[in-house]
Amino acid sequence: MDLSAELSEFLRSRRARLKPEDVGLPDYGRHRRVPGLRREELAQLAGVSVAYYTRLEQGNGRNVSMEVLDSIARALRLTDSERAHLTHLAKPTAKKKHHRATIARPQQVRPGLRQLLDSMETVPAFVVGRRLDILAWNRMARALIGDFATWEPRERNMARMLFLDPNSRDLYIDWDCKATETVSVLRLYAGCYPEDPALLELVGELSVRSEEFRSLWAAHTVADKGHGSKRLRHPLVGEMTLQYESLRVAGPDPDLMLVTYHAEPGTASADALRLLAQWGVDEPAVR
Known part of the structure; x- marks a missing residue:
């Protein structure tokens, strides 16, 4: 699975489901060209630069800190499961070796x-x-x-x-x-x-x-x-x-x-x- 593409699509889909009024922003109705929040609006809510968030939404999660991921998760109003999923996609190397060993073992019921x-x-x-x-x-x-x-x-x-x-x-x-x-x-x-x-x-x-x-x-x-x-x-x-x-x-x-x-x-x-x-x-x- 292409984690960069998954990260990009996941962030886009979560941003698209939020409406401006959900987060206290003005809604300009028909003048909005995109569903949900704009990237700059989400970046403002998360306290990061638009360029930084754009790189992350394009699938570039290299060197992203947990603090930034937590801020973005809060801005997107992610559930606990969605927050964990975001972390897995953005920082996959942390447990990569362990996961490979886990996959190699058949699951058994004692x-x-x-x-x-x-x-x-x-x-x-x-x-x-x-x-x-x-x-x-x-x-x-x-x-x-x-x-x-x-x-x-x-x-x-x-x-x-x-x-x-x-x-x-x-x-x-x-x-x-x-x-x-x-x-x-x-x-x-x-x-x-x-x-x-x-x-x-x-x-x-x-x-x-x-x-x-x-x-x-x-x-x-x-x-x-x-x-x-x-x-x-x-x-x-x-x-x-x-x-x-x-x-x-x-x-x-x-x-x-x-x-x-x-x-x-x-x-x-x-x-x-x-x-x-x-x-x-x-x-x-x-x-």
Whole structure:
């Protein structure tokens, strides 16, 4: 991935989303020739020269200090994830050697974590890696999202499932929101690991095969996996509103995430989840 081009496009996209009134500047309406803030306006807000900011937006992040990056992040009103992404793009050499070693090691789920998954008998749970590969799961996750055990290993990927499997549009009622969230997480990973060949291959494949992915990727949205609610339409138990949590797994691999789903007690969704728990109850939960 060309980090200079990524840095340039990311800064342009974040500047374009800000309106003058958002930052207390006058809006001259139709007399403005560009969407969002002008470069000189952003530079003024960040306390840097126009020439300096222009070089950075053109992809030249050499020798930029963290203080300047923090000032620009504040001026652009970046989220924590966007701020981290900006740092990865502008100062990629700081952890380059470490990242190469990380990419070379296959991601693995330790036995204790697999045992934890299997013990969660009424909670759909699975572990994803840095490319949103589905690395481990329990029986309830299979019942809720898909029978991962029957999928080819290469297909066990949340992004590939979402954009290439038509059934995902039936499962996720708010598919557009889920798609944006998924692409935003992949973009964050791509900024952390720009030399990961498997990640670049995944992005390339999805860009070729899915117009929607291509459009979302071009928007340069960035986010980490978090928590919230999802509305799902399951073929066996109908519609459910489930809460999800994304928990970073302790250990040597910082990119493993445990994702769980649960329903609020006393709701129809909780009843549906209990009913779903009877699916394949006699089947082994081991992957």
